[in-house]
Amino acid sequence: MDYAATTPPHPDVVEAMLPYLKEKFGNPSSLHSFGQEAKAAVEEGRKQVANLINCQPEEIVFTSGGTESNNFAIHGVIHKLKPNKNHIITSKIEHHAILEPCHFLEKEGPAPDGAGAGFKVTYLDVDEDGLVNPEDVRAAITDKTALVSIMHANNEIGTIEPIKEIAKITKEKGVYFHTDAVQTVGQIDVDVADLGVDLLSASAHKFYGPKGIGFIYIKKGTRMTQFLRGGSQERNRRASTENVPGIVAIGKAAEIAKTELSERIKKTTELREMLFNGLLEKIPDIRINGHRTKRLPKNAAIIVKYVEGESMLLNLDLEGIAASTGSACSSGSLEASHVIRAIGTSPEDSHGSIRFSLGRLNTKEEVKYVLEVFPKIVQKLRAMSPLRRK
């Protein structure tokens, strides 16, 4: 019940990558047949990924994952367009892999020779469901804006953002638009032409591929500097010998996602609704977190009043159920996540945030098991809770 944190690699994905860890170990830059075999595999992977998101293969650059793709988008655009453009617009509920590069840029002051005005970032508010208002994006754009970066769907609360509407505005204003689609690629339909974005990030381990491989879609003509400098791999966009087994794997994961997509959406939506309805029926004082309908099929995030997320997690773990209190990266800290705070949750309620997220191997029996076990855990914890006694 924690598929938003990561997913088990599909057996066919593992099968496809194995030869490239063994006998097909060539370096795609080598001119001999070992190298050319590896190069062909990389190009096949690129085609499979491009086919999933409806772009040209040469618009795909392979990276080490979502974090690198997001850093590449931010640094690549702003360093190319500075000093004329020095402003980025994003939202308060982005993943740390967007927020941290933005914070870093803000701290970089003007250049010693006075050239460039330093970088500025606008962090847009969201409503209580986590939705960005496209008109807020319009109002924030200035003649200094280089890039807007708004996530496709939020990893903690599952809300799907109005990307198409925002893209219309950025296009009209001549500003680049990046979306972090790490939670959506392979889970819902992601079509870059339809969305209208210039840049998009994704990561294989969120859609049944291995960890450490991802990609960034860079629309033809988008002006960016290199992020990793060195060799001329990936058409000079990203240096370093290609992760051939990883690329074969993400290609296969993309191919499988394309054929399984509607089935995945149907299955996870059904299981999520069963979970939501059961939880709302069996546990008093809980509410759904994130938008009720504009949400990822897999995401079942809730607020359980009068209990601590961490206690719920540990008790669930003892019963063999894996869940999360929000972003896997921020679990372990007692502070409410920036997402839960940004949607206006009271400090008291924010402690009771818990996220179940579903995937292709979950069953109705498993959901029934959660519905049997979880209400008892909540009841037990509430009986001990100081929040309850207040």
Ligand SMILES: Cc1ncc(COP(=O)(O)O)c(C=O)c1O
């Ligand atoms: C929305 C979002 N962006 C970026 C990332 C980072 O991806 P990766 O772990 O591949 O670096 C994650 C991972 O949790 C995510 O959920």
